Amino acid sequence: MTSEPGLVVSADGSHTLRCPISGETYHNHNGAARESDWVFITTPDLRARLASSQVFKILEIGFGTGLNARLIGAVARKHTVELIYDSFEPHPISNALFLQLNHEQWAHDTAHKSAFSQLLRPSNQTEVRIKNTKYTLLQTAFTKNTHLINHYDHIVMDAFSPANAPSLWEEHTLQNLYNHLIFGGTLSTYCVAGEIRRRLSKVGFQVEKHPGPPGKREILLARKPSKT
Numbered sequence: 001m002t003s004e005p006g007l008v009v010s011a012d013g014s015h016t017l018r019c020p021i022s023g024e025t026y027h028n029h030n031g032a033a034r035e036s037d038w039v040f041i042t043t044p045d046l047r048a049r050l051a052s053s054q055v056f057k058i059l060e061i062g063f064g065t066g067l068n069a070r071l072i073g074a075v076a077r078k079h080t081v082e083l084i085y086d087s088f089e090p091h092p093i094s095n096a097l098f099l100q101l102n103h104e105q106w107a108h109d110t111a112h113k114s115a116f117s118q119l120l121r122p123s124n125q126t127e128v129r130i131k132n133t134k135y136t137l138l139q140t141a142f143t144k145n146t147h148l149i150n151h152y153d154h155i156v157m158d159a160f161s162p163a164n165a166p167s168l169w170e171e172h173t174l175q176n177l178y179n180h181l182i183f184g185g186t187l188s189t190y191c192v193a194g195e196i197r198r199r200l201s202k203v204g205f206q207v208e209k210h211p212g213p214p215g216k217r218e219i220l221l222a223r224k225p226s227k228t
């Protein structure tokens with residue numbers, strides 16, 4: 001990117017960012033923290049799933065501000081689960097910008113501030129552990145990894161919209177995401193466009209529309225069917 005994203009205060013008071021090139025915000029301006037919880041924690045039922053798992057593996061497309069990672073880590077911290085959180089991000093934000101974000105009051109912790117500063121240091125791949133969560137930031141565009149087929153329990157599909165990041169919504173990318181999930185695994189996203197739903201179905205997902213957070217009528221949950 002040529003310049004830094006701009007800081008935006010969303011309707012619930014939590015910060016989000018605006019991409020300087022497309023103008024797209026990283027979250028719904030009606031409430032960044034509320035949207036993150038609704039789309040990526042409540043709808044895929046992560047509270048119950050993290051509570052009942054020994055190990056739970058998440059793949060995120062688009063680390064951005066780290067808000068999803070932070071809120072999901074906060075849920076994991078209440079349980080004994082070992083959470084593996086791998087996130088792709090080709091344009092990590094600067095540490096100076098990260099430190100301006102006010103997300104700790106939604107994640108109810110301060111540990112992430114210094115840990116995510118470490119995670120965001122320039123490198124191809126960085127790792128930090130916060131209690132029972134191991135975060136890995138892959139500072140590159142999403143690429144398939146043949147060692148991680150049938151690997152993840154859940155995918156946080158938080159790429160920019162199909163209009164601004166078309167390659168991440170192409171059928172072959174969605175097929176790669178499907179292949180990375182375990183049977184019975186899920187993918188959640190804010191995007192409900194008809195063409196994207198058709199592509200998800202075509203690669204094998206069972207696609208469900210669910211009510212959205214304030215300001216967004218519907219969101220999407222896609223399931224990789226269980227092995228019969």
Ligand SMILES: C[S@@+](CC[C@H](N)C(=O)[O-])C[C@H]1O[C@@H](n2cnc3c(N)ncnc32)[C@H](O)[C@@H]1O
Nearest residue numbers: 026062063064065066067068088141142158160
């Ligand atoms: C909607 S924002 C993600 C918001 C983020 N999940 C958060 O909690 O702040 C989309 C992100 O996808 C990143 N991105 C762009 N191209 C990508 C790619 N090819 N693979 C993975 N992420 C990408 C962008 O740089 C941006 O940070």
